[in-house]
Amino acid sequence: MFRYIKAAFNLKQQIPGIGAIPINKILLLGFMILGFGLPAFWFLGAAFEAAFLFLVASNPRFQRYVNATDPQWQQQEAETLRQQLIAQLKPDARKKLSILEAKHAEMMSKYRDSQVTGYIADSNSEAVRKLIWVYLKLLVARHHLTSLEGSVTEQGLQQEINSLEIQLQNEKFSDTIRESKTATLKILQKRLSNLQRKEEWLKEIDSDLSRIEAQVDLAVENATLQGQPEALSADIGLYSHVLDEGFFGDSESTIASLEKAYN
Numbered sequence: 001m002f003r004y005i006k007a008a009f010n011l012k013q014q015i016p017g018i019g020a021i022p023i024n025k026i027l028l029l030g031f032m033i034l035g036f037g038l039p040a041f042w043f044l045g046a047a048f049e050a051a052f053l054f055l056v057a058s059n060p061r062f063q064r065y066v067n068a069t070d071p072q073w074q075q076q077e078a079e080t081l082r083q084q085l086i087a088q089l090k091p092d093a094r095k096k097l098s099i100l101e102a103k104h105a106e107m108m109s110k111y112r113d114s115q116v117t118g119y120i121a122d123s124n125s126e127a128v129r130k131l132i133w134v135y136l137k138l139l140v141a142r143h144h145l146t147s148l149e150g151s152v153t154e155q156g157l158q159q160e161i162n163s164l165e166i167q168l169q170n171e172k173f174s175d176t177i178r179e180s181k182t183a184t185l186k187i188l189q190k191r192l193s194n195l196q197r198k199e200e201w202l203k204e205i206d207s208d209l210s211r212i213e214a215q216v217d218l219a220v221e222n223a224t225l226q227g228q229p230e231a232l233s234a235d236i237g238l239y240s241h242v243l244d245e246g247f248f249g250d251s252e253s254t255i256a257s258l259e260k261a262y263n
Contacts, residue, residue, distance in 0.1 A: 005053050005057045007057070007062075008024070008052070008053050008056040008057045008062070009024060009025075009053060010024075010025075011021065011023070011024055011056065019206065024052060024082065027045075027048070027050055028045060030045075030046065031044060031045025031049075038205060066241075070259055078258055081254050081258050082124065082136070082137050082258060083256055085136060085140055085251055085254060085255070086136070088095055088140070088143065088251070089139055089140070089143055090143065091241050093139045093142070093143065096139070096209070097132070097135065097136060097139060100131075100132055100135055100212070100216055101132060103128075103216050103217065103219075103220050104125070104128045104129070104132060104216065106220055106223075107124070107128065107216075107219050107220045107223045108121070108125055109124070110223035110224055111124075111223055112218070114223070116223075120231055123231060123232070124219060124223075124231065124232040126233040127219075127233060128219055128232065131215060131216060131236075132190075132212075132216075133214075134208075134212065134238070134243070135209060137213045137248070137255060138205050138208055138209055138212075138242055138243070139209070140248050140249075140251050140255070141201075141205060141243070141247045142202065142205045142206075142209075142251035144247060144248060144251070145194075145198055145201055145202055145205075145247065146202070147249070150163075153196050154192065154196065157188055157191055157192045157195065158192060161185065161188050161189060161192060164181060164184065164185045164188065165185065168181060168182065168185070168221075194247075201247070208238040211236060211238065212236070212238075215232075215236050218232075219232050
């Protein structure tokens with residue numbers, strides 16, 4: 001709460017033709033000046049300030065505004081969301097991600113040992129960070145795909161689809177019910193398509209995971225070379241279309257929030 005109170009105290013109002021004016025501080029100063037003539041204004045000013053700070057600092061919209069303009073809070077929130085994604089992965093997937101992050105740290109350690117600083121070091125670190133983010137998204141997508149195993153069969157889904165199609169063709173429904181059943185049919189068809197393409201997607205994901213691992217390994221090797229290391233690109237042309245499909249299950253909103261934070 002203190003950070004919201006501090007932000008409310010320092011709040012500025014944009015005045016056309018003048019710029020940002022600290023209205024709260026100006027009013028507080030006014031009460032202080034008036035208090036030299038009539039001390040009651042000091043108590044009135046203190047009461048006004050306490051009420052102002054409480055009302056503004058406790059306002060949810062103001063809190064969202066403060067959070068959106070606080071880089072440190074955004075970074076902490078992003079890390080919390082990232083850890084939530086990692087927590088849902090199986091131990092072997094978490095280990096693979098941990099190894100990749102350790103290699104990033106190793107690369108930066110080698111840069112420091114070689115006294116490599118500036119643009120190349122920063123840009124390569126950022127490139128690896130982006131690759132690790134893509135790697136995590138691929139792991140989440142893979143986790144979601146593999147979770148489909150055993151929960152439903154292709155034959156079972158096809159039977160549900162056939163049944164719904166027959167109902168829509170031969171039975172009379174109200175517009176609302178027909179809309180609902182048509183939407184359900186589309187969802188079932190999408191799920192069937194996902195199951196049919198699951199093995200293909202898993203192969204694409206595994207290929208891209210290996211490619212990212214190789215790219216990070218190359219970055220670590222380049223960091224050991226004498227002289228200025230080569231610039232690294234995070235754009236390595238991945239094969240998988242899973243990221244485009246947004247195949248993240250219940251993690252879809254978390255992924256979307258992190259995309260905003262990281263880009």
